Amino acid sequence: MCEGPSRISGPIPPDPTLCPDYYRRPASAQGRLEGTALKLDLLTSEPDLDAAPPRGPRIRPGAREILERSQRGVGDVLLQLGDISLGPGASPKRKDPKDHEKENLRRIREIQKRFREQEHSREQGQLRPLKALWRSPKYDKVESRLKAQLQEPDPASATEHAHFLRAHSRCGPGLPPPRVQLTPPGPKAKGSGLSVDFISHNAQAAKRAPRRHSHSLQALAQVLEQQRQAQEHYNATQKGHVPLYLLERRDMWRREAEARQHSQPDPDMPPGHTCMPENQRLETLNSLLQSQSQLLRELVLLPAGADSLRAQGHRVELDRKLVQVEEAIKIFSRPKVFVKMDA
Incomplete structure (x- = not known):
């Protein structure tokens, strides 16, 4: 299909x-x-095998050279690149290393020779005069002060001998040391003459010379004396006394503490009450004491034998008032009195 x-x-x-x-x-x-x-x-x-003859392989023109190179290797080629040949041909001639030391010496000699030639030509040439410095024409008639000072005679030469030290000027009191005649120690001594006994002269000068103290010791003694006087003055006037500024500061601290204490609310004060001022409390207490003394006086002046109803009522009234006054005195005698605030 x-x-x-x-x-x-x-x-x-x-x-x-x-x-x-x-x-x-x-x-x-x-x-x-x-x-x-x-x-x-x-x-x-x-197939007809005898019709065409078989062909051989095709070969390039450089095949033989490639074959020889492969058989010989590449070492020969590398050595030829480094100017080393293994073949029969001679290697190219290499250049000798350059001697830099000789080259530097030759260069230095050339520079020295050129410099000597320049100096010689400069000496043979005509000398050039130096250029004068510019000077303002208004100073032409002004004389030089240095020239005038050089022309004047030196005044120091006339008074130069006045500053020389005189003989024995610094030997104690200024007396020359005595010269004593010394006898030769033996017959071999050559001649005899006068010599100065410096040892005895220095001893006498040291005895007569005043004793001197160094400036540092004198300054130290003065400082110690000033410190001692200052300590004595302090012990006499200030030691053991409280300074005035400390007293003032203590009073100020006390007033501040009292103010803080008064400004704080009293923890013992009940709610709805206020603390009575101190002056008002004292005034009330004084009035209560006066009332108590007056009531006691009236109670004492009552007749003892009065048995009337009126006398008995008056006595009872005085006793009641006296009890109230005593209770009030107890209350206002306290350091703090709290008064109920008005609604």
Whole structure:
């Protein structure tokens, strides 16, 4: 049963099971073409092996050189690049190393020679006068002070001898040391003469010379004396006394503490009450004491034998008032009195 037109446009390839050599790929393109032609004729007719002689492999012109290079290796080429040849040809001549020391010496000699020539030519040439410094014409008639000082005679030469030290000017009191005659120790001594006894002279001068103290010791003694006087003055006037500024500061601290204490609310004060001022409390207490003394006086002046109803009522009234006054005195005698605030 045919499903449609066939899409094969060429010959049908042979079955690989029947022709296995057909699918083997030749080594070259020409072999592939020849093999393809032979394989295509395989099914139609037998190949004619004697029809065309076999061709040899194609060789490039430089194949022999490549073969020799591969057999010889690349070491010879590398040595030739480094100016070392293993072949029969002579290696190129290398340059000797340059001697820099000789070159530097030669250069130094050339510079010295050139410098000497320049100096010689400069000495032989005509000397050039120096250029005069510029000077303002208004100072032409002004004389030099230095020149006038040099022309004047030196006054120090006339009085120079006045500053010389005189003999024995610094030997104690200024008396020259006595000269004593010394006898030679033996007959071999040559001559005899006068000599100065400096030892005895220095001893006498040391006895007569006043004793001097160094400035540092004198200054130290003065400082110690001033410190001693200052300590005595302090002990006499200030030691053991409290300074005035400390007393004033103590009073100020006391007033501040009292103010803080008065400003704080009293913890013993009940709610709804206020503390009575101290002056008001004292005034009330004094009035209560006066009332108590007056009531006691009235109670004492009552007649003892009065048994009337009116006298008894008056006595009872005085006793009641006296009890109230005593209770009030007890209350206002306390350091703090709290008064209920008005609603």
